[in-house]
Amino acid sequence: MSVRNAILGLLADHPRHGYELRAAFEALAGGAALWSVKPAQVYTTLARLEEGGLVAQDSVEQDGGPEKHIYSLTPAGQAELADWFASGVPAEHQRDEFFVKLMLSLSTEVASPYRVLQAQRSKLYQELHDLTTRRNRADPRRELAQIFLLDKSIMHLEADLRWLDLIEARLDDIRRQPLPRPTPRPRGRPKIGIRNSRNEEPGYKANTSP
Amino acid sequence: MSLIAATHLKKVYGVGETAVTALNGVSLQVEPGEFVAIMGPSGCGKSTLLHLLGGLDRPTSGSVMIDGHNLSDLSDAKLTEIRRRRIGFIFQFFNLIPVLNALENAALPITLDGVKPAEAKARAAEWLDKVGLEGRSDHRPDQLSGGQQQRVAVARALVADPALVLADEPTGNLDTHSSEEIAGLLRQVANDWGRAVVIVTHDPRIAAYADRIIFLKDGAVVDETVLEPRGSSNGRNAELAGR
Structure with missing residues (x-):
């Protein structure tokens, strides 16, 4: 740690x-x-x-x-x-609260996924503006390491914003695909000789929302 | 009064079954000293909007008011005059004249407008200094880097003392470092020199220099993000100027 x-x-x-x-x-x-x-x-x-x-x-x-x-x-x-x-330090890119929010907006109809995307984009642009301001304020003669740390955040935000554009462009395609659902697991000790039909169910259900 | 007041702009290219609607009811206002970025996917109408704001094209319907002039009411001659005197343009590929040096390129708009050569060159030299090109006046475009050529283009856009500067992908042909330098310079154009600046860009890092980002999709405004609220005394965006 x-x-x-x-x-x-x-x-x-x-x-x-x-x-x-x-x-x-x-x-x-x-x-x-x-x-x-x-x-x-x-x-x-x-x-x-x-x-x-x-x-x-x-x-x-x-x-x-x-x-x-x-x-x-x-x-x-x-x-x-x-x-x-x-040793190397693993990158932490996989867990994404926004992604969970987007998937929930696709499955619950509580919020429009397009609005969720827009809100995220707005938030990221605010952060990009703030970080760019801080980076430009830093003195490269004394704070070069801090400038590179800010550059890293700026590059990640830039990538995140481009990723949002990709999602927005394909959102209708995503909506037509089934949403991931958990694969049911058998409870208790497996019984020998009895097939558990639940295990054969596909792990996805069709997303019928428009 | 807003410097730009565009209302219900619609632009349709072609007629009948082949008609393509490039803009479909876009309205926007831009204030003096404001820096606005227009973003959106390819073909969303960004450049069409910029051309209508600059009087380079006329809308199918709707109106554009620039600095109190309704562009739709103007004759071609008057529109040309407004374009030359009140609007500065910056392009992706700089559009400098290869055989002219930096000073002559920067002076070109006012030279064409009848300003005496000596005065035109003096004003151009002043702007070349302001954009950080002192000592480069006698360099031709092929003797300058991409970033320096775009600085000449910024000086050329400002030499006629316009109220509005429009830039279509001004960093699209530059590396990251030069791009941010040009973005900082455009920030300075708005902050220090009080011009309204409207740019079209694909680059999030460049858009982050603006006060406000307008997102277009399928010819309509779908979203808007304010990065620097008006009346915030340019606290943060002052830091972005003149990088």
């Missing part, structure tokens, strides 16, 4: 306390507006990493204040971090 591995990476540089880790992570990830983490998440993650032997905790007394807990990376943590750097 990203926050867990990012904490390992931040500790590889030098030992830090929880608040410092949180601030450093948010700065690296593109700012708190883009990816904020709660202090509780950082401390819970640190506790689990400590349990797993990946980080070690040391307490430092402060003048007139409570003890400060400083975390550092253990050899096992260094190995885990090396594995993370050596």
Whole structure:
């Protein structure tokens, strides 16, 4: 998981306390507006990493204040971090709330799928406008990495908008096709010698809505 | 008063069974200093709409008011004059004259309109500076990059001091970087120089520079998205200008 591995990476540089880790992570990830983490998440993650032997905790007394807990990376943590750097990160493109919304609009008639598409397009253009503004505001002499992160989001939005155009152009064809339905599963223990006719039903029903 | 007020525009090409309806009842208004993008699938009527707004073609029915002039009421001569003085055009393939240098190309509309050559060149030089082409005045089109050629075209569109700039796929022949530079320049045309800008584009990244996107399908407006509400003091879109 990203926050867990990012904490390992931040500790590889030098030992830090929880608040410092949180601030450093948010700065690296593109700012708190883009990816904020709660202090509780950082401390819970640190506790689990400590349990797993990946980080070690040391307490430092402060003048007139409570003890400060400083975390550092253990050899096992260094190995885990090396594995993370050596492997790829899967892209997260498959789960799509808008797609679920569109499919529901096709099956329920509560909302017009065309209106659902238009609302999504409007939302994405708003985001594209905002991101383009932020990207153009950034200073390439100091914030080149942030500019590339914004460029990535801009490119994804551009692809999403083109994808919406493709769907809109073929929406009538999609409506004529059957909607995916779950394949019924037999309940309980399968009975030997008795054919379960439900398993032979096709997993689709015709979408008869206009 | 709106700079553009188009009402129930209909355009039919051909007659009888072969008639094709390119536009079917499009109405829109554009304010001075506003940047509007028109989008939609190929054949939806985008370019036809732009041609009607620019007086390059006449509607079958409906009316176009530009800067207080009803284009339908004008003679061809008067329409030509309005086009030359009040409307600037930018095209996908730049449409620069190959044998003229950047300065002569930019000065062309007002040279044709009878402005003395020295004054025309001085005004063109001013606009070439504003679009970031200082030091390129004596370059011919084949000595300029695509982005630079389109900047010359923007200077040419603005040299007559028009109220309206119309651009048909102005970035369609440019790479991504140059496209965004031209989009930023058009944003600047609206923001800093107060012209209304209407562009036709297929490119979402370019449309995102606009204040408003109008979506056409089958010759009709099917949707509209406001990216920058009027009266927002150009807060965000000011950042997009002059990239």
